[in-house]
Amino acid sequence: ETGVTQTPRHLVMGMTNKKSLKCEQHLGHNAMYWYKQSAKKPLELMFVYNFKEQTENNSVPSRFSPECPNSSHLFLHLHTLQPEDSALYLCASNQIIAGATDTQYFGPGTRLTVL
C-alpha cells in the first residue's frame, strides 16, 4: 500500500444524487491532489491543495466541490453530475519542497459511474 487511502472504491449514482469521495494520506505530506482518469486520456488534474490552501483549480465544473479540512484529509463533493463524469477519480499526495518536485503517491482510486 502507498499510504494513501480512498473511499469508497466504487460508486454508482444518479444525476440528481449528492455524494462525497474521501481521501486520507498517512505520509505526512503537505500537498494533496484530485485527478480524473478517463479511458485513453491522460490523467487530468482537478484540484491541488498545498498546506490546506487550494492552489489550483483546473477549470473544473462547479458540480465538483473539493474540501481539505487538514493536511491529511481531502474530500470531493459531487452533485448533479453528468454521465460523462463517469471515470476513475484518483487522489495523490506529495511533499512540496523548495527546489524540487517530489514524487506523487496515489491512492487506489474511486470508480465512479453516473447513470
Next chain:
Amino acid sequence: KNQVEQSPQSLIILEGKNCTLQCNYTVSPFSNLRWYKQDTGRGPVSLTIMTFSENTKSNGRYTATLDADTKQSSLHITASQLSDSASYICVVSPTYSGGYQKVTFGTGTKLQVIP
C-alpha cells in the same frame, strides 16, 4: 504547450520476453521524468525517476533511459512476467519555480503479458 506522447498505445507479449516502451516529451524547461506502473483498478505507483543528468536508471527488471537532448525516454522490461500486465505512464516535471509544479502525464502504454 507541454506534451508527453507514449508509444505504443498497447502491447501484447509472451511471458519471458523483453519489451521496450517509448516516451517523447516537449516539456521545457525540463526537471525530471518518472515512469509509473498502474495495475487495473489501482492508482499509479512510481517505478523510476531520472533527472536531466541521468541517462539510465534501473529498478529490478525495469530499466529506464533518458536522452534529454532528443527529449526521449524508454522503459525496458526484461524477462516479462504475468504481473507486469499493467499500464505504464510517463510523467514529466518542469524546472521548479516555486510552489506547486504542474506535471504532464502521458496517456500510457497498456501492456498485456500472456502465458
